[in-house]
Amino acid sequence: MNMRFSSRDCFSQNVEDSIQKNISLATYNTFRFAYRAEFFAIADSLDVLKALLAWASRFKHEVTMIGGGSNLLISGDVKGLVIVNRLTGINAREHSGNLISLTVAAGENWHQLVEFTVNQGWFGLENLALIPGTVGAAPVQNIGAYGVEIKDVLARVQVINRLSGDVYWVNARDCGLAYRDSHFKGKWLSTLLITAVEISLKKQGRLLLTYGGLSDRLPAQPSLKNVFDMVCQVRSEKLPDPKTLANAGSFFKNPIVSQDQHEVLKARFPNLVSFRFEDGFKLAAGWLIDQAGWKGKQFHGVGVYEKQALVLVNYKDETADSLLLLEAEIKQSVYDLYGVNLEREPVQLPSLMYLDHATNLETLN
Numbered sequence: 001m002n003m004r005f006s007s008r009d010c011f012s013q014n015v016e017d018s019i020q021k022n023i024s025l026a027t028y029n030t031f032r033f034a035y036r037a038e039f040f041a042i043a044d045s046l047d048v049l050k051a052l053l054a055w056a057s058r059f060k061h062e063v064t065m066i067g068g069g070s071n072l073l074i075s076g077d078v079k080g081l082v083i084v085n086r087l088t089g090i091n092a093r094e095h096s097g098n099l100i101s102l103t104v105a106a107g108e109n110w111h112q113l114v115e116f117t118v119n120q121g122w123f124g125l126e127n128l129a130l131i132p133g134t135v136g137a138a139p140v141q142n143i144g145a146y147g148v149e150i151k152d153v154l155a156r157v158q159v160i161n162r163l164s165g166d167v168y169w170v171n172a173r174d175c176g177l178a179y180r181d182s183h184f185k186g187k188w189l190s191t192l193l194i195t196a197v198e199i200s201l202k203k204q205g206r207l208l209l210t211y212g213g214l215s216d217r218l219p220a221q222p223s224l225k226n227v228f229d230m231v232c233q234v235r236s237e238k239l240p241d242p243k244t245l246a247n248a249g250s251f252f253k254n255p256i257v258s259q260d261q262h263e264v265l266k267a268r269f270p271n272l273v274s275f276r277f278e279d280g281f282k283l284a285a286g287w288l289i290d291q292a293g294w295k296g297k298q299f300h301g302v303g304v305y306e307k308q309a310l311v312l313v314n315y316k317d318e319t320a321d322s323l324l325l326l327e328a329e330i331k332q333s334v335y336d337l338y339g340v341n342l343e344r345e346p347v348q349l350p351s352l353m354y355l356d357h358a359t360n361l362e363t364l365n
């Protein structure tokens, strides 16, 4: 096998000794489902991460990297090695003119990063406040809120090839960033992990207040800090805090329909909430689910959040079985009513990527 990892040494041995077996993931996912990882380790430096990947590769173990577990639907025990990303470090470079380049390690907390940039007076991330999770997971689904997506500020992504251990930078425009999507969820799923990101912010910038009623609740000339505070306030009013009520945020993506389908739906449902999106329209999935009568419904220990129908919550279940049933029921009823398919937003584990990973390892042998 032609691996480019350095040969094993004392450091690698120590890292391998830190790998634990059969660990509950209940505190590593915000739904708090209590499935187990076959092997489990925390990567707090790039060298540790390389050593972990080399170990997994040597024993042909699948690898799953997780951050804050706030966009996961774990529905079974996870085979192979689960690595929690705790890579830390923030480096800011001020350029002449208006630009700031921030290089941020993937295990940094996203909201703390946003708060740090707002306190510095740098524009660009304020609308993305209070999104849980890590910096490294942000490009995976191209996080977005209040009209801003990470792709609007992302310059480059540093990745590690989980098979070769090579570390390199990829330009953001090559990452396939789209609505709640990227190549990290698709063709790079079984090969690349994100180790850092480079973000471009502005010392003087324009505030975007046209989404989610922000401008109605802000003073006429709001400051950067006003916007950050308002985003935090509105989100806290609408969304359950995963620390007190287990959830993974929006459970469904907003479905995208053609102009024709939108016209038909709008004629039948004049109050339909929708936004222009590329050649068609994005429908508010929360509105569709709410109108189908689901808001606040409870079902065997899980349910639909009473203040926001897009959020499914777990009151007490240790397994994902009831949630999967609830998901299926909601999808069916929305389809029956509007002829629209809802797509899940959180990533399900275990996933089919393991099969791809095993195939890749076989190919290298």
Ligand SMILES: Cc1cc2nc3c(=O)[nH]c(=O)nc-3n(C[C@H](O)[C@H](O)[C@H](O)COP(=O)(O)OP(=O)(O)OC[C@H]3O[C@@H](n4cnc5c(N)ncnc54)[C@H](O)[C@@H]3O)c2cc1C
Binding pocket: 030, 064, 065, 066, 067, 068, 069, 070, 071, 072, 085, 106, 131, 132, 133, 134, 135, 136, 137, 138, 140, 141, 142, 143, 144, 145, 184, 192, 193, 194, 195, 239, 240, 241, 242, 247, 248, 249, 250, 347
């Ligand atoms: C209350 C609440 C509100 C939310 N609001 C929003 C919102 O407004 N907008 C939005 O877009 N999302 C939102 N989310 C979803 C979630 O917070 C984001 O998707 C976040 O980026 C997930 O980060 P994480 O570290 O928790 O990722 P995890 O859940 O740990 O992982 C998510 C996926 O990314 C992969 N992954 C994680 N780290 C890496 C890495 N370094 N390299 C490669 N792959 C990796 C994982 O394998 C998994 O497939 C919300 C969630 C909650 C609970």
